[in-house]
Amino acid sequence: MAVDTPSTRPEAGPFGQIRIAPSVLSADFGVLAEQVGEVATAADWLHVDVMDGHFVPNVTIGPPVVASLRRHSPLFFDCHLMMTDPGQYLEAFAKAGADGCTVHVEVGGTTELIAQMRQLGLRVGLALNPATPFEAVAPFLHLIDMVLCMTVVPGFGGQSFMPEVMDKVAQVRQAITDGGLNVDVEVDGGIDVRTAPEAARAGANVFVAGSAVFGRDRPWEAADAIRSVINATLG
Numbered sequence: 001m002a003v004d005t006p007s008t009r010p011e012a013g014p015f016g017q018i019r020i021a022p023s024v025l026s027a028d029f030g031v032l033a034e035q036v037g038e039v040a041t042a043a044d045w046l047h048v049d050v051m052d053g054h055f056v057p058n059v060t061i062g063p064p065v066v067a068s069l070r071r072h073s074p075l076f077f078d079c080h081l082m083m084t085d086p087g088q089y090l091e092a093f094a095k096a097g098a099d100g101c102t103v104h105v106e107v108g109g110t111t112e113l114i115a116q117m118r119q120l121g122l123r124v125g126l127a128l129n130p131a132t133p134f135e136a137v138a139p140f141l142h143l144i145d146m147v148l149c150m151t152v153v154p155g156f157g158g159q160s161f162m163p164e165v166m167d168k169v170a171q172v173r174q175a176i177t178d179g180g181l182n183v184d185v186e187v188d189g190g191i192d193v194r195t196a197p198e199a200a201r202a203g204a205n206v207f208v209a210g211s212a213v214f215g216r217d218r219p220w221e222a223a224d225a226i227r228s229v230i231n232a233t234l235g
Ligand code: DX5
Pocket: 023, 024, 025, 026, 047, 049, 080, 152, 153, 154, 155, 156, 157, 158, 159, 188, 189, 190, 191, 208, 209, 210, 211, 212
């Protein structure tokens, strides 16, 4: 499949590196490019939450918005596809300028989706809902670049972090270490200066934060504060 994707993509960065990924879900969509610009230097990635009204009850944005944002931001676009049928849209997201796409393991067809993402030149992520066990992602660990452990039930920003997911984060990190694999571990939902250290200790290295960044008056300072507490925790 020949796809007209950008010839140079933003760098994802080395595996395992601490990364802060503000989620646009909590930004003001009326001035989205401005909001994204406010975190340009404080963020490593931009987390783009795509919701289809079926896999989750909410509806957000699709490829046209990603394409618009692409013209305004050089950040790595980490697109989280909360969709029942992501395969139907992966090519459109790649063409729009997505750099990485993460699909949910709960929707099935995972082997085919991974192959499709690779073919499109996307960085490959697999997400697990809080109730989905580690075993669901284990067979795919050697094929992917990132595991996203949801720390809330997906669908909405501003929910409370679920500490019970930390055992799974630790299991995922252990399996990656044991296998000598290059895979990032992302956490998403309720991440702020209070919860990020706990997730970092469990083994997460990519931290999505929506309301704790864009819900603040100075989003760049909020993102920096999360990075600081993580660095302080890990020493
Ligand atoms: C939730 C989304 C998250 C959301 C996180 O379904 O996947 O990325 O934006 O928002 P906060 O950080 O407010 O929990």
